[in-house]
Amino acid sequence: MFKFADDTTVVGLITNNDETAYREEVRVLGVWCQENNLSLNVSKTKEMIVDFRKQEREHPPIHIEGTVVEKVESFKFLGVHITDKLNWSTHTDSVVKTAQQRLFNLRRLKKFGLSPKSLTNFYRCTIESILSGCITAWYGNCSAHNRKALQRVVRTAQRITGGKLPALQDTYTTRCHRKAKKIIKDNNHPSHCLFTPLSSRRRGQYRCIKAGTERLKNSFYLKAIRLLNSHH
Template identity: 65%
Template sequence: MSPFLYSLFTHDCRPADGSDTIIKFADDTTVIGLISDNDETAYREEVDRLAEWCDTNNLLLNTKKTKELIVDYRRNADPHPPIYIKGTAVERVSSFKFLGVHISEDLIWMTNCSKLVKKAHQRLFFLRTLRKNHLSSDILVNFYRCTIESILTNCITVWYGNCSASDRKALQRVVKTAQRIAGAPLPAIKDIYRKRCLKRAGKIIKDPSYPSHGLFTLLPSGRRYRSLRTKTTRYRNSFFPTAVRLLNSAT
């Protein structure tokens, strides 16, 4: 109930400009600003408004725990001046952990994958311990699905499409190791990714109120979906274009 109540009590904390977005979950609030033509006015004013809103509603905004991440692919990008909250500069980072996912400024998922693999390897120790105690293969598989696969596939529809080949191999090696320990076949990470993309796309298609519902448009034939135009490999491998391709290949 805590995340729901927080969102309910802070419903009036909304962005004033269309280029900004405020995401709230539990006691975590994130401000996202789309900067165009080097004009950061709307974004900086949004941060100031958020600080004022916190003061008005008796909420403490911890500047020391606040981080700023800039995603800028321009070759000759001008340096961005720091953000200040009540006279204190916000620390700028190259990556940070957001709801369990490590996001980097270049949107490369090497850090996220390495963290997941490291955490999964720690859980493999317990899987081996269970095997040494002669537990059945079914129990070992259930343990893997609950404690290891859940880690490897956390928010997989967000990051797996743009993972490097080496990162995908590292993730799959964990699965193969667990498979040898459990003595039973386990689903590949790639298959889980495809299945979850299709499941998520199906929910979006059934929900007309979803913000990205319009991206799934049927062709006049009514059988296939219109492909999304992509200019970069990063966008082409992201969730929505991938989901459309998977839906069309499934028909």
């Protein structure tokens, strides 16, 4: 269970088609809300199932307070659009649309005579921050088409500001490396154990995680380990 302010998310890993623990967790959440005088808005509660098996299986609906929870193919979690296929087209389309709207403001500011430095600061604060939000979680598995659409926004902003702007690929690489270093220093981080140092003779090197799919190979943790090892 993940809680952020008034946003609560229950995540369950179902093995051998046994949904007992997952459904019990949902039931306990409903009971806890009732006992603590909290109103759980079932109409805004959604269920998303990620299942990559070749043979699709029908999943019985979840009920909260006698109401069926709606199943969805995607939902927005802390600003990131997650889909049941774990692809990022929905998220990148949303990000590009928002960024393009803010390019209009950047053009207006240039028309009003702002300096290139001020235009760049505006870009970094209002456009790059949108393009790179939670970038370590999703950029690694973006399609080539998605990346081109994102970088097209950067190139447009670069023409407007008249200065060199960092490519999103470079921003992604930098943030992956920085985030990995923070996790390694924090022994209490849930993912600290995924960064396993090799023998003392190979100081600064970390054990690579075996990846059976491209999705895992391109995920943050494997990317971060490759970056850490390449810096030594």
